[in-house]
Structures are given as C-alpha cells and as structure tokens.
Amino acid sequence: MKTLKNRLNFVGLSLIVGTIIAVSGLVSLIPQEMYITRLALLSFAKNLLPFIVLAYFFKQPLKLKKPTKQKISASALLLFTVFAFVLCFSCNIMTNLISYATGIDANSSYIFNPLDYLAMAFIPSIIEEIAFRGLILGGFCEYGAKFAVLISAMIFAMSHTSLTAVMYSFLCGIILGCLYIKTNSLISCMTVHFLCNALTITCGLFQGLYNVAIGICILLSVIILVVIKLKRKIIFPQEPQKSDILSFKTAFTNPMIIILFVIEIINIIMIYF
Numbered sequence: 001m002k003t004l005k006n007r008l009n010f011v012g013l014s015l016i017v018g019t020i021i022a023v024s025g026l027v028s029l030i031p032q033e034m035y036i037t038r039l040a041l042l043s044f045a046k047n048l049l050p051f052i053v054l055a056y057f058f059k060q061p062l063k064l065k066k067p068t069k070q071k072i073s074a075s076a077l078l079l080f081t082v083f084a085f086v087l088c089f090s091c092n093i094m095t096n097l098i099s100y101a102t103g104i105d106a107n108s109s110y111i112f113n114p115l116d117y118l119a120m121a122f123i124p125s126i127i128e129e130i131a132f133r134g135l136i137l138g139g140f141c142e143y144g145a146k147f148a149v150l151i152s153a154m155i156f157a158m159s160h161t162s163l164t165a166v167m168y169s170f171l172c173g174i175i176l177g178c179l180y181i182k183t184n185s186l187i188s189c190m191t192v193h194f195l196c197n198a199l200t201i202t203c204g205l206f207q208g209l210y211n212v213a214i215g216i217c218i219l220l221s222v223i224i225l226v227v228i229k230l231k232r233k234i235i236f237p238q239e240p241q242k243s244d245i246l247s248f249k250t251a252f253t254n255p256m257i258i259i260l261f262v263i264e265i266i267n268i269i270m271i272y273f
Contacts, residue, residue: 001250004143010060011136012256014050015155019263022046039119040127047131047159065138065148065180072183081188083224084179086217088196091171093214095164102163112204121197129189132156132173133180141181147247149177155257158264166268172196 022042030038055062072080132152140148153173157166176189203210251257 001246004140004247004250005254006060007139008251008254009256010054010058011139011155012254012260014054015159015260016256016263017050017054018046018159019260019267021050023267035113036115036119036123040123043124043127048127051131051135062135063139064134064186065141065184077183077185077188079224079228080179080182081185081191083221083228084175084188085192085195086220086224088172088175088192089199089217090214090221091168091175092200092210093218094171095168096211096214098164098167112201116201117198121194121201125190125193125197128156128159129176129186129193132159133176133189134186137177137180143247145181147251149174149181150248151251152177155260158260161264161267163268166264 022045026045030041051062054060132155136155137148137152140151153170153176156173157170160166160169172193176192179192180186180189199213200210203213
C-alpha cells in the first residue's frame, strides 16, 4: 500500500496546487479580450500543469492505463461512446431535481457566446480527460478497475465548485471511467465530454430545449441499454475478483485527499453562503 499512498499524495498535492492557482486569480491577469486563452490556461493550470511539474521534481511517473488484451470492434466502440454520451447528458435530471428542491442554481442565467464551443467544450474536454481519465484513473488501475473509476470520479467532481456541478460531474466521471476501462480510448471520453458540454451550450440558445434534450437522452439510454443487453455485450470488463477495501481505506484516510476535500467544501460554502 506504500505505492498507493505515494500515488494518492501526488494526486492530492497536484490538485491542491491547481486549486490554489485557480483561486489565486493569476490567470485573470491575462486581458479580458483574450477570452479563449484565459479559459484554456485556467483549465491547463488547474488540471494538468501541477501533475507535469510535480512529477518532474518528485520523480513520479505519469502513466496512462495500460491497454488490455481485449479488443473492441469499431461498431462496439461507437455504440458504447453514444451510450456514454446520452447517459451522461441524462444525468442532468439529477441537477434539475437538486435545483428544484433546494433552489441552488435555479435562477442561473447564461449568455450565449459562440466561442464557448471552443473555450468551454473543446479545450476542457481534452485537458480534463487527459488529467482525470488518463493520468488519475490510469495511475490507479493497478489497484483495481472499480477503485480507479470511483476515485477518479470523486476527484473529477471535486474539481468543480458548484454543488449541482459536483453531483453531475461525479455521475459523469463514473460513466466516463467505465467507458475508458471498456474501450481503452481517451478519444471516446473526450468526444463524450465535448458533446455534453456543447449540447449544454446549445440548449442555452433555445428556451425549453434543455429539458427536451434530457428527455430524449433518457429515452435513447434505455433503448441502447436494451440493444447492449440483446447483443450480450459486457458493459464493464470482467477482471479477477479482488478486494478494494484496503485501497478505499487508504484513499479516504490519505491526508492530501482529506485536505482537498476540505478545500473544495470551503469553496462551495463560500459560493452559496
């Protein structure tokens, strides 16, 4: 478990540094006119740069998930990618329920900007998938696929500050993690991430489209799930049974992860209270 503790310390410290960079407002020194550059640098500085810098100083290898021997056909890859997309967007129903029950984010407004497709959909999908699915999930795969998916989803959720975004990101993190484990394709995860963000931006253009899109995605999720079951495709790859209890215990008692949890909780409290 010493290797796992070292890995958790490295990940926790990287994300704490990234959070400090984001909160410090260093990126805000870039002129407002350079809209895309600001958001791209913020995403890079928060989610990816600390991993690269700290890995160099602490001699920590940055490894992606090792490809499995299991091969997947192009049709199956497409099917699972589409399924992950409609399933991820369907999870927006959870944020709707939270907003309705608590009033959080209920009155949030969005002003459409066509550059958002690049700044808030394309660039984050690349940077965040490399960081959270590639480096974090990939680095934890040796301790069990289920552990790697769950811990990476939790850390992905903690990188968001809005309460509804945290819940939504956690669910999407689980789905994207399973997609990566199943397909060995970061490109598929990036595609799903981009499409979800792009559809959300598009829904801001038309009143009522958001709820319609969620309903359609829920219906498509059910249909595709039936197709997958009929084709007898295994959604989650079978692996030798192993206990993840010790891994989870080590993760949730890790000082750096606990500090990261506290920082993100404080961020949410400061936003809403």
